[in-house]
Amino acid sequence: NAGVTQTPKFQVLKTGQSMTLQCAQDMNHNSMYWYRQDPGMGLRLIYYSASEGTTDKGEVPNGYNVSRLNKREFSLRLESAAPSQTSVYFCASSERGVRTGRLHSNQPQHFGDGTRLSIL
């Protein structure tokens, strides 16, 4: 089971270059997410897509664009990379929660292994 696959795993860019990070999931999930993680910090949500055809901003969307290409794929684009965007980027996916009895069903987010991006 591949789960969530991110490409590339590592990338070095120069300031001003553009780059698209790819993410694909094979779990037929409706929702997909992009996070960034800076050293010593938790993850911060950049953008998310609740379902195919929709995207919304998260906590830190500035400097990024996203495309939900189809149900499987959700890409993150840096149009003009800046050193402040040096980070580890994680993609995740999840299914919608469904209430069964007293508790919503377990619909956790499944994460990829990350893309380590350095911008010089």
Add this chain to the structure above:
Amino acid sequence: DAKTTQPPSMDCAEGRAANLPCNHSTISGNEYVYWYRQIHSQGPQYIIHGLKNNETNEMASLIITEDRKSSTLILPHATLRDTAVYYCIVRVAPGVADKLIFGTGTRLQVFP
């Protein structure tokens, strides 16, 4: 979403129970408590979640106080592979999209 407070680090001997506390004093009635962990530099991994009753699964137990202002994640028999950063997150019930807000978490070190 409510803010959470966790100790920055904890140690635990292998084979012993690891009890990780989390304060969420501003939690509202429709917010759930979630726990994720991140091993080394991998993507976070879901552990467990609950609303107001204690929950248990194959990985851990979650104890939520009666006033819901704090909770404890229990790893009953910690192993070296449980060394990780553990995140306590509170948010509304999962719906169309599940926007998680991660804090800095607790770094658990399990030692032999």
